[in-house]
Amino acid sequence: MRYLLAVWDGGGATPPNLGVARLLVERGHEVVVLGDPTLAEAIADTGAVHRTWPTAPQRTSTAPEHDVLKDWECRTQLGALLRVRDRLxxxxxxxxxxxxxxxxxxxxxxxxxxxxxxxxxxxxxxxRGIPTGLLVGSVYLQPSRVRPPFGLGLAPAHNALDRARDRAAYALMSAAARAGMRPVNAARAEHGLAPVRNPGEQWDHADRVLVLTGSAFDDPPPDAPNVRYVGPVLEDIPADGPGIALPPGDAPLVVVGLSSSYMKQVDLLTRISRALASLPVRAVITTGPAIDPAEIPAAPNVAVVRSVAHAELIPRAAIVITHAGHGTLIKALAARVPTLCIPLGRDQPENAARAARHGAAVVISKKSDASAIATAVLDLLLEPSYREAAAALGERIRAEIDSGVLLAELEGLAEVGRQAR
Structure with missing residues (x-):
């Protein structure tokens, strides 16, 4: 069967989508990917065919100045969300x-x-009436009457007051989302489609909304009938080389992975490196394509590299320090490794809050100094409950990955399309 996959270069948010392409190609299907030029190598590695977007906005290099969003320029979380809305x-x-x-x-x-x-x-x-699967490489983000409002890291409702909170937040967030819908409805009108009130209604028009995370990790499922939790896709960003020489010794290994896109994280990486240099640990810090490893101080027990395969490092780690981007965080949890979450923005506060509610993470501010970071690392290393909680959650996530539900949903969509042709 033949699939058209539409993606954008969203840093760590993109590998799960490309992992879907790899899964389908390995199954014997054909996949054509519309994606940014910066994704050419990663797309080719999946076995899919890459085509750049003919007219849509896209990145031409990994340099910060070519980022489509540049959301690090925004002073508030709301401003960053509006930037994503308007530019993407x-x-x-x-x-x-x-x-x-x-x-x-x-x-x-x-x-x-x-x-x-x-x-x-x-x-x-x-x-064009083609069966459509919408890929959500994170927790479910659309407003819902049965879930806490996005962006505040709130716990699921436990009583009538909490449920009233969620219903009110749904109404407010849905109303706010309508403000940016004019271009969407202009595009819909151009193709003979009726208007929609908010992004959630556009999602409702998809045959399936496939949430690429563990259902056990997320909050209660939304009240949308086309949503399916299919487990995460643990695809890696292409690494620089075949592997890395770890710092010597047998001290606990700490793996550090902040955003693979630019989020003004140089200062935070520097503080993390200094914290780890003061502790009896071994550490590997990955800077990602947007940061030169030479900008981050190394130490005899701290290696700094641009990239290395998560699948190689994370299962060997005692803890993972992350910005709580969904990709890095879910890979750590799936490997049964507890995390120190230092959210930088976007959906990261929500991801961090979920991991903490499961008892598998400690969450600290991105403004924390080296001493506070070192204290949090020691807490995670010395308190066994974090590893026990991560192991329990990881077992449930792994079971969902192994169930085959994602492939069943993907092939079911295409079978409907083939029969209609």
């Missing part, structure tokens, strides 16, 4: 829709799979 989700919807329609008109596909932020790609698939 809604603003360029017509261009994404046109590119997907052109691809579908040029050759036959049985299903379209699209990153959940690319509302325009979903419009293009809907316009």
């Amino acid at each position: 989700m809604t603003g360029p919807a017509a261009r994404y829709a046109a590119d997907v329609v052109a691809a579908l008109d040029a050759e036959p596909f049985d299903a379209v799979l699209a990153d959940g932020l690319l509302l325009g790609a979903l419009i293009g698939a809907e316009a």
Whole structure:
């Protein structure tokens, strides 16, 4: 069967989508990926065919100045969310829709799979009547009457007051989302589709919303009938080389991975490195493509590299220090490793709060000094309950990955499309 996969270069948010491509190719299906030029190598590594977006916005290099969002420029979390809305989700919807329609008109596909932020790609698939799977490489982010409001790290409702809170937050967030929908509805009108009130309604038009996380990790499931939890896809960002020489000795290994995209994290990485240099541990710090490893001080017990495969390092770690981006965090939990979460923005406070509620993480501020970071690391190393909680949660996440539900959903979508052709 043939799939069209629509993605964008979202740093660590992108590998799960490409892992879906790899899974389908290994199953014997054909996958064509519309994606940024910066993803060419990673897409080729999956065995899929890469095509750049003809007109939609995209990154031409990993340099910060070529980032589509530049959300680190925003002073508030709300400002950053509006930046994502205007530059990715809604603003360029017509261009994404046109590119997907052109691809579908040029050759036959049985299903379209699209990153959940690319509302325009979903419009293009809907316009041509192709079965659509929306990929959510994180926890479920849309407002819901049965879940806490996004962005505050609140716990699920436990009483009538909490439930009233969630219903009120749903109404407020849905209303706020309507403010950016004019470009979406203009694109829908161009393709003969009725308007929608908010991004959640566009998601509702997809045949499936496939949430690529552990259902045990997320809060209670949303009240949308097309949502399926299918387990995380533990795809790695391509590494610089085959491996890394760890610092010598047998002290506990600490793996550090902050965002693979630029989020002004140099100072935080420096404080983490100094904290780890003062402790009886071995550490590997990965800076990602946006940061030169030479900018971060190393030490005899602290190696600093641009990248290394998470699958190689994380299972050997005693703890992982992360910004709580979903990719790094869920890989640690799936490997039964507790985490020190230092959120920088985006969905990271939500991810960190969930890990902490499960007892598998300590969460500290991104402004924490080296002493506070060192104290948190020691807490995680010396208190066994964190590792026990991570092991318990990891078992449940692994079971969902091994269940095969993701592949069943993907092939089910394409089978419907093939029968309709």
